[in-house]
Amino acid sequence: MTENNINQDYKKQYQEIAQVLLEQISSGKYPLGSKLPPERTIADAYGVSRTIVREALIALEVKGFISIKQSSGVYVINKPDSLQSRIMGPFELLQASQLLETNIAAFASQMITIANIETLKKILEQELQATTNNKSNKENDFHFHLTIAEATQNQMLVNAIKNLWKHKEKSFNWEQLAEHTNTKGYRLKWYADHQQILAALCRRDSEGTYKAMWQHIENEKNVLMNISDKTSIDFDGYIFSSVNLLEHLS
Known part of the structure; x- marks a missing residue:
């Protein structure tokens, strides 16, 4: 045999x-x-x-x-x-996140207030401090993305981001993969991505914000794809198609 x-x-x-x-x-x-x-x-x-x-x-x-x-x-x-037994895979969640959050970020760039920007700056300060002290910054990551949704001034979009994060918390596959990137090196990378997103938001640059958010999630996807077991029956990376709609339509 x-x-x-x-x-x-x-x-x-x-x-x-x-x-x-x-x-x-x-x-x-x-x-x-x-x-x-x-x-x-x-x-x-x-x-x-x-x-x-x-x-x-x-x-x-x-x-x-x-x-x-x-x-x-x-x-x-x-x-x-x-109903809760439908636990979505990490790449299904990432694909939804990329399609949803890029557009939310672009819209937020036109609706954002000074108060929203100040909140985002404080979150990034806390994120850098946590990373420097080698502490987990999951909460900072969530609040950064949630605050961007709140900057749209649209409660339905805020609820959509909250719902997305709830599904991530329920996904054991997501938690297992995310734990592999819970290192200082990766956290610094995500922090740099967040800086690019915030800079575009401050410029009220909708196209720049869209691209920065798209690239942030694309970077995360590439890292998780590399560390995934592609032979596993639970691997759902094959569904992920990284379509940058902004470039596709231009």
């Missing part, structure tokens, strides 16, 4: 175990909040190795159905028929 066949059999086995467990969750055998049996119990029940079971559980965690808590157990947090 070739190495490729072995890998395919291994993948098929853990996918089958994952599907069995998912059906049991769906049927109510393991209701929301309950614990799944230990790995060894599942392995013995289906005649597979604990490694296969572990991979199956990881696959279910990535999809948002269970939560694996070290030294505590595996808990059911979602059912397949739940």
